[in-house]
Amino acid sequence: MHSKESSVQYKFIARSRQDTARLAAALAEVVTPGTVIALDGDLGAGKTTFSKAFAKHLGVHGVVNSPTFTLIKEYEGRMPFYHMDVYRISLEEAEELGLDEYFYGEGVSLVEWASIIPELLPEAHLQLFIEVTGPEERQIRIIGYGEPYETWCRNLKENGVLSNE
Ligand SMILES: Nc1ncnc2c1ncn2[C@@H]1O[C@H](COP(=O)(O)OP(=O)(O)OP(=O)(O)O)[C@@H](O)[C@H]1O
Ligand SMILES: [Mg+2]
Numbered sequence: 001m002h003s004k005e006s007s008v009q010y011k012f013i014a015r016s017r018q019d020t021a022r023l024a025a026a027l028a029e030v031v032t033p034g035t036v037i038a039l040d041g042d043l044g045a046g047k048t049t050f051s052k053a054f055a056k057h058l059g060v061h062g063v064v065n066s067p068t069f070t071l072i073k074e075y076e077g078r079m080p081f082y083h084m085d086v087y088r089i090s091l092e093e094a095e096e097l098g099l100d101e102y103f104y105g106e107g108v109s110l111v112e113w114a115s116i117i118p119e120l121l122p123e124a125h126l127q128l129f130i131e132v133t134g135p136e137e138r139q140i141r142i143i144g145y146g147e148p149y150e151t152w153c154r155n156l157k158e159n160g161v162l163s164n165e
Contacts, residue, residue: 010153010162012140020046020138021053026161028057030152033079033106036122038114041130046138047112050130054110055081071097080107087113094120124149
């Protein structure tokens with residue numbers, strides 16, 4: 001068991017959409033089947049922008065839209081990509097969706113507004129918080145809960161992609 005309190009927090013400053021896309025690309029390079037990424041941040045922070053870049057670098061062709069109304073969209077890239085947005089639903093409704101099938105499936109799950117459903121996320125996951133710090137600037141805080149996420153974060157720090165808080 002890992003403790004949430006002791007988890008190391010990393011930081012990425014994006015000064016443009018392209019920077020946000022660069023972080024998404026770096027993560028898309030290391031993910032494996034069964035990866036779960038929780039994305040949070042205010043309306044318009046850049047969650048879907050991040051997701052689109054992530055999908056592209058995962059090898060998904062075609063248009064990736066916000067799944068706000070569809071809740072879950074499935075794409076095929078180097079591995080399946082499950083794009084979810086739980087903004088419009090309650091925890092109770094989310095429980096009915098059978099998300100475990102995705103979280104423990106063969107693809108990468110990326111959940112926008114994951115903080116609405118903390119109880120439904122696997123304990124091990126990668127958390128990203130996007131904060132608006134300027135018209136084009138975003139501060140993205142990243143925490144890896146459990147393995148392999150903690151190792152990925154440490155490696156991205158060593159590669160100069162992430163910095164310490
Ligand atoms: N550095 C940046 N990173 C990401 N998005 C940026 C950045 N700078 C500006 N933007 C703009 O901010 C907006 C982010 O919108 P996006 O739909 O990605 O947000 P969201 O977090 O998914 O919002 P919602 O919760 O409403 O779905 C886009 O218009 C994007 O172009
Ligand atoms: Mg969105």
